[in-house]
Amino acid sequence: MGALTALPVALPLLVAALLAGLNHVIKRRAALFVTIAASLATLWCCLELYRGCLANTLVYWFGGWQPRQGIALGISFAIDPIGAGLAALAALLVLAALLFSSKYFDTIGNLYHVLMLVFLAAMCGFALTGDLFNLFVFFELMSAAAYGLCGYKTEDPAPVQGAFNFAVTNTAGAYFVLTGIGLVYARTGALNMAQIGRALAHGTGDALVVGAFTLIACGFLVKAAVVPFHFWLADAHAVAPAPVCILFSGVMVELGLYAVARVYWTIFSGALGASEPALRAIFAALGAFTALAGAAMCFSQRNLKRLLAFSTISHMGVMVIGFGLLNPEGLAGTALYVLGHAGAKGGLFLCAGIVLHRCQSVDERELKLKLAPMPFTALAFLCGAAALAGTPFSGIAAGAILMHEGALRVGYGWMAWIVVVSGCVTSGAVFRFVARTYAGWGSEESENAAEGRIEDRPDTKEGHNHTSAVMWIPAVALVAGGLLMGMLPNLQSATLAAAVRFEDRSGYARRVLDGVPLVTQASFGGKRFDGVDAIITIFAGIALALGYLLWARARRALHAIALPLRMVRNLHSGHVGDYVTWLTFGVATFGLLGLLFLRS
Amino acid sequence: MSYLPYAVAAWLFVVGLYGIVTSRNMVHLVICLAVLQSSTYVLLLAIGYRTGAAAPIFADIPVGTPAVDPVVQALMLTDIVVEVAVVALILALVVQVHKRHGVIDPDKLRDLKG
Numbered sequence: 155m156g157a158l159t160a161l162p163v164a165l166p167l168l169v170a171a172l173l174a175g176l177n178h179v180i181k182r183r184a185a186l187f188v189t190i191a192a193s194l195a196t197l198w199c200c201l202e203l204y205r206g207c208l209a210n211t212l213v214y215w216f217g218g219w220q221p222r223q224g225i226a227l228g229i230s231f232a233i234d235p236i237g238a239g240l241a242a243l244a245a246l247l248v249l250a251a252l253l254f255s256s257k258y259f260d261t262i263g264n265l266y267h268v269l270m271l272v273f274l275a276a277m278c279g280f281a282l283t284g285d286l287f288n289l290f291v292f293f294e295l296m297s298a299a300a301y302g303l304c305g306y307k308t309e310d311p312a313p314v315q316g317a318f319n320f321a322v323t324n325t326a327g328a329y330f331v332l333t334g335i336g337l338v339y340a341r342t343g344a345l346n347m348a349q350i351g352r353a354l355a356h357g358t359g360d361a362l363v364v365g366a367f368t369l370i371a372c373g374f375l376v377k378a379a380v381v382p383f384h385f386w387l388a389d390a391h392a393v394a395p396a397p398v399c400i401l402f403s404g405v406m407v408e409l410g411l412y413a414v415a416r417v418y419w420t421i422f423s424g425a426l427g428a429s430e431p432a433l434r435a436i437f438a439a440l441g442a443f444t445a446l447a448g449a450a451m452c453f454s455q456r457n458l459k460r461l462l463a464f465s466t467i468s469h470m471g472v473m474v475i476g477f478g479l480l481n482p483e484g485l486a487g488t489a490l491y492v493l494g495h496a497g498a499k500g501g502l503f504l505c506a507g508i509v510l511h512r513c514q515s516v517d518e519r520e521l522k523l524k525l526a527p528m529p530f531t532a533l534a535f536l537c538g539a540a541a542l543a544g545t546p547f548s549g550i551a552a553g554a555i556l557m558h559e560g561a562l563r564v565g566y567g568w569m570a571w572i573v574v575v576s577g578c579v580t581s582g583a584v585f586r587f588v589a590r591t592y593a594g595w596g597s598e599e600s601e602n603a604a605e606g607r608i609e610d611r612p613d614t615k616e617g618h619n620h621t622s623a624v625m626w627i628p629a630v631a632l633v634a635g636g637l638l639m640g641m642l643p644n645l646q647s648a649t650l651a652a653a654v655r656f657e658d659r660s661g662y663a664r665r666v667l668d669g670v671p672l673v674t675q676a677s678f679g680g681k682r683f684d685g686v687d688a689i690i691t692i693f694a695g696i697a698l699a700l701g702y703l704l705w706a707r708a709r710r711a712l713h714a715i716a717l718p719l720r721m722v723r724n725l726h727s728g729h730v731g732d733y734v735t736w737l738t739f740g741v742a743t744f745g746l747l748g749l750l751f752l753r754s
Numbered sequence: 755m756s757y758l759p760y761a762v763a764a765w766l767f768v769v770g771l772y773g774i775v776t777s778r779n780m781v782h783l784v785i786c787l788a789v790l791q792s793s794t795y796v797l798l799l800a801i802g803y804r805t806g807a808a809a810p811i812f813a814d815i816p817v818g819t820p821a822v823d824p825v826v827q828a829l830m831l832t833d834i835v836v837e838v839a840v841v842a843l844i845l846a847l848v849v850q851v852h853k854r855h856g857v858i859d860p861d862k863l864r865d866l867k868g
Contacts, residue, residue, distance in 0.1 A: 287829055287832075291832060291836060294836045294840065295836075297840070298839055298840050298843055301840075301843055301844070301847070302843065305847055305850070308850045308854075309854075310854065311851075311854035311855050314847055314850040314851045314854055315851060315855070315863050317847055318780070318844065318847045318848065318851060321840070321843065321844045321847060322774065322783065322784075322787060322844065325787055325840055325844070326771070326774065326787065326790065329767075329790055329791055329793075329794055332794045332833065333767065333793070333794055333797060336794065336797045336798050336801055336826075336829075339801060339825075339826065339829075340801040343823075345825070728863065729860055729861065729863075730774070730783070730860050731774065731775045731776060731777060731783075731860060734771065734774045734775050735775050738771055738775070
């Protein structure tokens, strides 16, 4: 197992370096083949690691620099099922994106494949590492590859601007993280997360600890696109090529939240444990705000890619509440939610890519009735929207019920309503897209409604009459995965056991620093799915879509919120200075609340 | 121990953020990002500093001589390497923005609104 541990990072990086070196020599087909083979091999490694760490957390010290008497000088990977699962998800999505893009682009340089592999290596390293500074380095590597992929179509004006906003906002976030890491090191003299956690647990949550937590958490929440740090996400998704969007929405954004969870549970949970209720309230407020604002923005878009981007923000809000419950059920629910969301949203983005490939546009108005000859695509959209709403057996439903269990345990039963509203509005927006583009519903009057137009540019030179099976397979597989994942037996119990282990700070420290095995047992005996919730969500979503399109009175009722909505929309100015202002405001608010309520 | 380096780090951080927020020129904006980043250099070096200690080169000093913390210096070096790549990438994006839009004033780029 030892040699395998570093492979998910080393293998894609080496192949990427090789491909970059041979850029001018190697044929496109060969480069594609090598890239797909490398991502398959990485996926296999991640799955093997996942299997290997089920019994016990795997710890690997690079260069054999083992810790002595609880002091770690070396750099370690500490692999538990949640980290390995996220790495495997990243590899799977990269594979799907590569398959899709093999027929999607007319011309794409070899460097696209190089960037994909670097992105994959960084995401794997980010999910597996046990060292705080290493986390920052992989964060930056992941970000740099993502900026490159986002602005890959440098010949168009919008992608370069979107990539610029993305890059500046996320880099500023990374400096917040680094400053926080510096403060933590100043206090503990350690960079290994287990060792820091052990050192901090002896003290209390004073101003320095709270300040460091604020800086690190907010820096990672920029990546997680939580309001008010979310502005970059819609710009980046609207302009990035469709196959890249599935990586951004499916796993990169979630990794931001993963880092907050990892850092909290290994480092800060000891020192800040006394003020858990206050922290829970802060995360719940952040999440609820994100879920509702994202949903409202989602429904008011007419560019499908931007619509799906805001839908991701809304679902991130739900995930933040789930993690923020700070109990194993909440975290396990979030993990399943991430998987289900990756399937549904990845599938929807690939379908958007298919539409863009055929029709050269993803603008809902321009596409009116244009999808009528493509019933299969419309069906895939409907299935994806249903998975997003959380039909029984979907990954999102499997996660939502666990989250609900966790919420009830701490008296946050109201969060079920946030899940329902987020699912209903975001799926309703997709239902509306299908109703208008496939069936042509919706009167002309609704043209004046609060939907905004964003210039969209095709990823290819001209429209195509044919969609290759190689593009269909990943799209259908992802949608089907998101829709049916919950049927796997034991899914919820296994995830719950993984979450219990994830949240065991002292057990993690003993495992990493002293080599004591960490064994956890947990099983989930509750209801596996809540059919009523799912049916309410889906029917409310359909009703929202159809009501908006067909029933003038419903539309007018929605216009009642048009003014606040327009104000929120106007905040999304596309101006990077505004985005960084909001970022600073968010960090300052979080820090102020932290100093008031988290100090002990 | 002096508080001056920490004050300098905080000042650079705030000034960098202020520059990014108010910038009217994207090249200037990226340089402000680099200023923001240099605050982390000062912070890291200040954390590892010990008054009167030697440089952490252990080849020609007697055993037991106090030395400043080499770990933060390594962090800072890594930080520089990472940021060279990122700043170069963002500057390349600025060049592309200028080619496609003809301007590099963020106020005049409003393709991605709402």
